[in-house]
Amino acid sequence: MLRRNLKHERRASAGPAFDNLHDWVLSLPWVVERPGDPACGLRCFAVDCPPLQRKRLWLLTRPGPAERATAARISVILPLEGATASAGLAVVTLPLPAGFVLVEVTESTVVQRDELEGLILRAYGYAMS
Numbered sequence: 001m002l003r004r005n006l007k008h009e010r011r012a013s014a015g016p017a018f019d020n021l022h023d024w025v026l027s028l029p030w031v032v033e034r035p036g037d038p039a040c041g042l043r044c045f046a047v048d049c050p051p052l053q054r055k056r057l058w059l060l061t062r063p064g065p066a067e068r069a070t071a072a073r074i075s076v077i078l079p080l081e082g083a084t085a086s087a088g089l090a091v092v093t094l095p096l097p098a099g100f101v102l103v104e105v106t107e108s109t110v111v112q113r114d115e116l117e118g119l120i121l122r123a124y125g126y127a128m129s
Contacts, residue, residue, distance in 0.1 A: 021061070021072070021074075021116070022043065022061070024117075025045055025059060025120065026045075028124055029049075030047050030048055030049040030054070030128070031045055031046070031047060031048075031124070032045070032046055032047075032048045033045055033046075034046050034057065036060075036062075040062060040063075041062045041063040042060065042061075042062045043060070043061045043062070044057060044059070044060055045057070045058065045059040045060075045061075046058060046127075047124070047127040047128055049128065052128065054127070054128060056077075056127040057077060057127075058076060058077050058123045058124060058126070058127035059074070059075070059076050059077075059120060059123060059124075060074075060075040060076075060102075061073065061074050061075075073104060073105070074104065074105045074116070074119075074120075075093065075102050075103060075104040075105075076090070076102075076103050076119060076120060076122075076123035077096065077100055077101070077102055077103075077123060077126075077127070078100065078101060078103050078122065078123055078126055079099055079100055079101075079126060080092075080099050080100070080101050082122060082123075082126055083101050083103045085122070086103055086119055086122075088106075089105060089106065089111065089115055089119060090103045090104055090105050090106060090119060091103065091104060091106050103119075103123075105119070
């Protein structure tokens with residue numbers, strides 16, 4: 001049902017893939033915004049789920065060049081094996097402990113909203129598991 005509503009909103013909006021992204025992310029269950037760096041526009045999102053005893057950072061956004069399709073730099077935290085499925089859309093930018101990596105949407109790729117949502121939902125799923 002939530003997916004149906006998002007599709008309807010997507011058809012109604014002719015804006016770039018990034019439009020309303022933060023609102024959509026914050027609408028996901030157990031997602032909270034953590035303090036970022038206002039000076040550079042960094043926003044950090046984490047899962048905070050007491051029933052599953054999960055507290056994990058999983059998404060970072062910051063302003064990017066206006067000519068990019070997303071109008072923002074978007075990075076997610078994935079396990080290394082999950083990052084390989086993102087080839088062509090995102091690149092590994094930083095290895096992290098415990099077999100995780102920071103993956104950033106590539107600047108040269110024109111990103112469609114459904115591709116962006118898929119990557120973000122994959123990272124959200126790993127953060128919740």
